Amino acid sequence: MDNDLAYANADFIPDAMAYPPRWAKSAEAFRLRQGPRARLAIAYGPGPRQKLDLFLPKTAPEGLVMFVHGGYWRQFHRSDWSHMAAGALQRGQAVAVPSYTLAPEARISDITRQISAALRLAARQVDGPIVLAGHSAGGHLVARMNCTDVPLPDPLVARIRRIVPISPVGDLRPLLKTRMNEDLRLDEAEAEAESPTLNKSRRKIETLVWVGAEERPAFLDQAKWLDEAWDEATRQVAPGRHHFDVIEDLEDPDSALMKAMLPKSA
Known part of the structure; x- marks a missing residue:
């Protein structure tokens, strides 16, 4: 299959273009409700x-969740x-949501380093375990x-209990043959180096790979x-979910996704 078609999500989701404005509206309303508990x-x-x-x-944080948005490294804002x-907050967690410099201004390797810096900063704001x-x-x-x-400093790594990639792109090599690579500017070497699936030198942090069954x-x-x-790593396939609605369970503290992300032992 043509890789542009293989990685085209919106083309196969009904009313796909309604999702981004709905996300933005919900996000704005959420920030307003948080008042002084939102440090922006x-x-x-x-x-x-x-x-x-x-x-x-509302009470002292039990730990920290950091959520990193998607958009093929080219779209969206925190x-x-x-x-x-919402879901993690109701489970007693502080939640950090970073932005990052988008492609083509930044390469994927640059963005990786930015997320590392965001994590270091967030970890200094909140004590406890990190997801x-x-x-x-x-x-x-x-x-x-x-x-x-x-x-990443060793004391920070020791705090990371779990990594939850939701519908991730772990092997970047297929993107070399897509039109989006005009912005990503991946070459073979960077695609391999930036592919976590191919990486043999890892920290062995527990990883839950979550993906929608309808993706x-x-x-x-x-x-x-x-x-x-x-x-x-373990993998969970969420029934009935596609690439855009698979993350909606992050809003529900009692969803299967949230219970897997933040079990009682976390």
Whole structure:
């Protein structure tokens, strides 16, 4: 199959273009409800998009969740995804939602380093165990935090209990043959180096690969490949979910996704 078609999600989701404005509207309403418990635009680097929003629960945080958004490394902003913090907040977690410099201004390797910096900053704001979650390209980015070539201090790594890549792209090589690579500017070397599925030097952090049953075959394959490549990974296929609605369970503290992300032992 043509790779542009294989990785085209919106073309196969009914009313797909209604999702982004709905996400943005829900995110704005969520931020307003948080009031002073929303600490917005905390800089973790020098770039205008190198900022994160930190949402605090009503009581002292039991730990930290960081959610990294998707958009093929080329789209969206942290302000589109604030409401994805709702479920974790209700489970007593603080939630950090970073933005990052988008392609083509940044290469994927640059974005990986930015997420590492965002994680270091977020971890200084909140004590306790850490869970990393990300969707699509964000799933790739949080999976990269398990790879030892990404700089993270040992005390921070020791706090990371779980990584949850949701519908991730773990092997970037298929993207070399897509039109989006005009923006991503991947070459063979970077595609291999930035593919967590191919990485043999890892931190062995427990990883839960989550994917919707109704996703494109390419994303079901990507989830399977990452699961099979990592001994520390397990995979869960969410029934009835496609690439856009698979993350909606992050809003529900009692969803199967949230219970798997934040079990009582976390």
